[in-house]
Amino acid sequence: MAVWVFTEEVDGSVSQSGLELVTKARDLGDVSVMYVGEGSDEAFGALGAHGAGSVTHLDPGSTLPGAPAAAAMADAIGDSCSLILFGASNTDRDVAGRLAARLGVPVIANALDVAVNGGVSVTSEILGGTKAVTTTSEASPTIVITRPKAFVAAPSGGGAPVVTAVDLPDVGACAATVTASHAEESEGPDLEAASIVVSGGRGLGAADKFALMDELASLLGGAVGGTRAVVDAGWVPYSYQVGQTGKTVKPDVYIACGISGAMQHVVGMKGSSTIIAINKDPDAPIFGIADLGIVGDLHSVVPQLIDALKARD
Amino acid sequence: MNIAVCVKQIPDPATPYKLDPETHLVVRPDDQVLDDTDRYGIEIGLQLAEATDGSVTVVSMSPSGTLQGIRQALAMGADAAVLIDDPTLKGSDALVTARVLSAAISRGDYDLVVAGTESTDGYSGVMPQMMSELLALPCLSFATHVETTDAGLRIKRQTPSGYDEVEAALPALLTVTAGVVEPRYPTFKGIMQAKSKPIETLTAADLGVDTAVTQCVQSVEPIAARAAGEIVEDDGEGYRRIIELLETVKVI
Ligand SMILES: Cc1cc2nc3c(=O)[nH]c(=O)nc-3n(C[C@H](O)[C@H](O)[C@H](O)COP(=O)(O)OP(=O)(O)OC[C@H]3O[C@@H](n4cnc5c(N)ncnc54)[C@H](O)[C@@H]3O)c2cc1C
Numbered sequence: 156m157a158v159w160v161f162t163e164e165v166d167g168s169v170s171q172s173g174l175e176l177v178t179k180a181r182d183l184g185d186v187s188v189m190y191v192g193e194g195s196d197e198a199f200g201a202l203g204a205h206g207a208g209s210v211t212h213l214d215p216g217s218t219l220p221g222a223p224a225a226a227a228m229a230d231a232i233g234d235s236c237s238l239i240l241f242g243a244s245n246t247d248r249d250v251a252g253r254l255a256a257r258l259g260v261p262v263i264a265n266a267l268d269v270a271v272n273g274g275v276s277v278t279s280e281i282l283g284g285t286k287a288v289t290t291t292s293e294a295s296p297t298i299v300i301t302r303p304k305a306f307v308a309a310p311s312g313g314g315a316p317v318v319t320a321v322d323l324p325d326v327g328a329c330a331a332t333v334t335a336s337h338a339e340e341s342e343g344p345d346l347e348a349a350s351i352v353v354s355g356g357r358g359l360g361a362a363d364k365f366a367l368m369d370e371l372a373s374l375l376g377g378a379v380g381g382t383r384a385v386v387d388a389g390w391v392p393y394s395y396q397v398g399q400t401g402k403t404v405k406p407d408v409y410i411a412c413g414i415s416g417a418m419q420h421v422v423g424m425k426g427s428s429t430i431i432a433i434n435k436d437p438d439a440p441i442f443g444i445a446d447l448g449i450v451g452d453l454h455s456v457v458p459q460l461i462d463a464l465k466a467r468d
Numbered sequence: 469m470n471i472a473v474c475v476k477q478i479p480d481p482a483t484p485y486k487l488d489p490e491t492h493l494v495v496r497p498d499d500q501v502l503d504d505t506d507r508y509g510i511e512i513g514l515q516l517a518e519a520t521d522g523s524v525t526v527v528s529m530s531p532s533g534t535l536q537g538i539r540q541a542l543a544m545g546a547d548a549a550v551l552i553d554d555p556t557l558k559g560s561d562a563l564v565t566a567r568v569l570s571a572a573i574s575r576g577d578y579d580l581v582v583a584g585t586e587s588t589d590g591y592s593g594v595m596p597q598m599m600s601e602l603l604a605l606p607c608l609s610f611a612t613h614v615e616t617t618d619a620g621l622r623i624k625r626q627t628p629s630g631y632d633e634v635e636a637a638l639p640a641l642l643t644v645t646a647g648v649v650e651p652r653y654p655t656f657k658g659i660m661q662a663k664s665k666p667i668e669t670l671t672a673a674d675l676g677v678d679t680a681v682t683q684c685v686q687s688v689e690p691i692a693a694r695a696a697g698e699i700v701e702d703d704g705e706g707y708r709r710i711i712e713l714l715e716t717v718k719v720i
Pocket residue numbers: 355356357358359381382383384385396397398399400401402412413414415416417418419420423433434435436439451452453454505586587588591
């Protein structure tokens with residue numbers, strides 16, 4: 156069976172999501188990848204090493220990828236493609252939606268697993284990750300958007316893939332132009348890979364209080380995250396957001412400070428091995444999933460914790 | 469600028485959602501509310517329309533019910549509503565929704581279509597992109613900031629490592645995050661005026677849209693919830709419990 160994976164380059168490298176999806180796809184059939192970005196032998200090599208047989212490469216230049224990547228992909232997949240896997244990032248969703256409308260097939264979103272047994276069967280989460288629904292699809296191809304970290308990336312020992320560069324399609328009135336890119340500076344370990352994550356919510360009270368999170372995280376060698384509420388308030392950049400529409404983290408320890416525990420946040424961190432929550436409201440839902448919950452004011456508990464950790468050094 | 473804002477009426481998220489055991493669909497009460505995340509799209513629509521002497525029409529596919537959610541949108545200041553209410557649309561996926569809303573929007577003359585990035589109840593997060601393809605519009609997606617330019621719009625678009633500045637000419641489709649603007653609260657006057665604003669109701673047949681769905685739900689299972697652990701009241705020593713746990717799991 157022909158399976159396609161879409162992936163967009165992140166910071167000059169192949170994305171983690173791309174490697175996760177290729178790893179999954181190689182168990183389902185022959186894997187081709189649509190790669191959007193500048194591209195490099197290293198990136199293509201990594202895709203090959205995870206099981207991709209061929210890569211179609213589109214460099215969007217300064218064009219927003221959604222429309223041209225969907226057009227190029229519609230051309231590239233041919234008639235025999237039965238399944239297309241996307242990650243959940245913003246560009247993945249832009250391309251998946253446009254491609255689906257172009258091909259006249261639906262998208263199954265928030266997938267946790269995909270199986271092939273005659274047809275394609277997809278298990279996805281609904282209602283904030285409280286229920287799993289299994290759907291069979293009669294569409295050809297079936298387009299699936301998977302949750303981050305639904306699959307674990309692992310090399311297959313595959314060699315370099317066949318790479319075909321395609322020209323940027325002219326999408327006429329659908330074109331949008333990227334005029335500038337801004338990367339937020341971040342220190343310390345990568346949020347998605349960190350073994351300790353210290354996350355702050357609206358309970359911090361003000362943007363400058365995030366310094367407490369930074370200090371605690373750096374003492375523990377961890378990364379700092381946050382809720383959508385604090386991202387929307389502009390206290391921290393979007394790259395900090397943990398949850399349904401942000402990053403999915405599965406660290407050894409997750410420390411939630413002033414976070415209520417809304418299901419859209421929990422879905423992005425409930426895979427953590429140990430969860431510690433500090434919240435002044437004894438009824439906060441976060442306590443329902445925490446291994447240790449401290450009912451108290453984070454503005455006293457966190458500084459005490461910081462002092463105690465400093466005293467150990 | 470004449471603007472269409474896509475908004476959803478959804479069961480109140482403060483109440484637990486029930487699934488129909490036979491159809492596996494969410495049970496929708498008569499008094500559905502405006503999806504909170506759509507208030508951002510309405511606000512940006514109102515600001516752009518006010519600055520350009522334009523209008524805002526909210527477009528929604530939903531059982532009408534008491535029209536509570538639609539009235540909430542009109543009370544914020546939208547001028548009119550188009551509602552597609554049709555029993556054959558029950559259980560529609562994002563593609564059917566996109567076809568229906570696109571067909572309804574094509575009947576008007578809009579410079580801009582606005583939507584949220586994902587709905588609170590369904591959160592497929594692809595419906596607006598499908599519409600942009602069907603309507604042949606550029607899709608300025610995941611905007612955290614919006615401004616007008618000579619030819620169209622410029623946005624800040626969320627990226628994994630920060631944001632991009634993206635521009636497109638009008639007509640266009642825009643999707644907004646919850647950080648983009650602070651939505652206004654309806655005034656008493658707004659609530660009163662909403663009662664007499666025009667609401668056009670259409671069916672799928674009026675729009676000539678194919679409503680067939682190609683997916684079939686096999687089963688719905690609960691996902692095992694994490695068990696709660698120990699909860700302790702901070703008596704000034706709570707931090708010690710955290711230190712002990714960090715030692716036990718050997719991260720310090
Ligand atoms: C479609 C959709 C997608 C979403 N995606 C995400 C997502 O990806 N990530 C995400 O996080 N959210 C997401 N949300 C938002 C989510 O529903 C919640 O609104 C959000 O997570 C709440 O953030 P919070 O816990 O910081 O704020 P609140 O819910 O306001 O909680 C603040 C908490 O701090 C506590 N507190 C206050 N003061 C103190 C103090 N001094 N000491 C200790 N505790 C204190 C309070 O008791 C309260 O529990 C999404 C929502 C929707 C509708």
